[in-house]
Amino acid sequence: MTTAVGTQTKFEDALYELCELDYDAVEAYEAAINRLEKEDYKAKLREFKNDHQRHIEEIRKLLQMHQAKIPEGPSLKGLLTQGKVVLGNLFGDNSILNAMLSNEMDTNKAYERLNAHAEKWVDAIDTLTRGLEDERRHKEWLEMVIKKDK
Numbered sequence: 001m002t003t004a005v006g007t008q009t010k011f012e013d014a015l016y017e018l019c020e021l022d023y024d025a026v027e028a029y030e031a032a033i034n035r036l037e038k039e040d041y042k043a044k045l046r047e048f049k050n051d052h053q054r055h056i057e058e059i060r061k062l063l064q065m066h067q068a069k070i071p072e073g074p075s076l077k078g079l080l081t082q083g084k085v086v087l088g089n090l091f092g093d094n095s096i097l098n099a100m101l102s103n104e105m106d107t108n109k110a111y112e113r114l115n116a117h118a119e120k121w122v123d124a125i126d127t128l129t130r131g132l133e134d135e136r137r138h139k140e141w142l143e144m145v146i147k148k149d150k
């Protein structure tokens with residue numbers, strides 16, 4: 001299942017959900033980091049988790065500047081197909097990395113939609129451009145390491 005994040009007509013609603021998605025991603029990363037064996041993988045995933053945390057801060061600032069509603073934390077809606085619960089039950093580095101790859105496909109899709117949104121705020125361009133670059137980097141690293149590990 002692909003995420004619906006970013007399909008909302010009102011830009012602030014789409015951005016609100018993007019922020020929730022980043023919160024969900026942080027939780028999924030925490031679960032993944034706890035279960036991974038290889039230290040190199042853990043270190044890389046900590047880096048990616050920090051990127052998501054930075055995205056949350058930046059999106060919150062944007063919503064605040066526009067007096068829009070700001071999410072309190074993770075969505076409870078399961079915006080990610082491989083959320084923290086799934087991650088918490090996986091065994092083996094390869095299956096964990098594969099689950100995180102499908103999450104990063106969701107974040108890529110969501111950031112692409114936000115970047116292409118018809119009502120995109122001018123002051124959101126920087127955050128969304130850099131955010132998409134980060135998400136692409138996360139996805140590419142996961143693809144590369146999964147291929148190598150096979």
Ligand SMILES: [Fe+2]
Binds near residue numbers: 022052055107131
């Ligand atoms: Fe993000």
Ligand SMILES: [Fe+2]
Binds near residue numbers: 025104135139
């Ligand atoms: Fe990511």
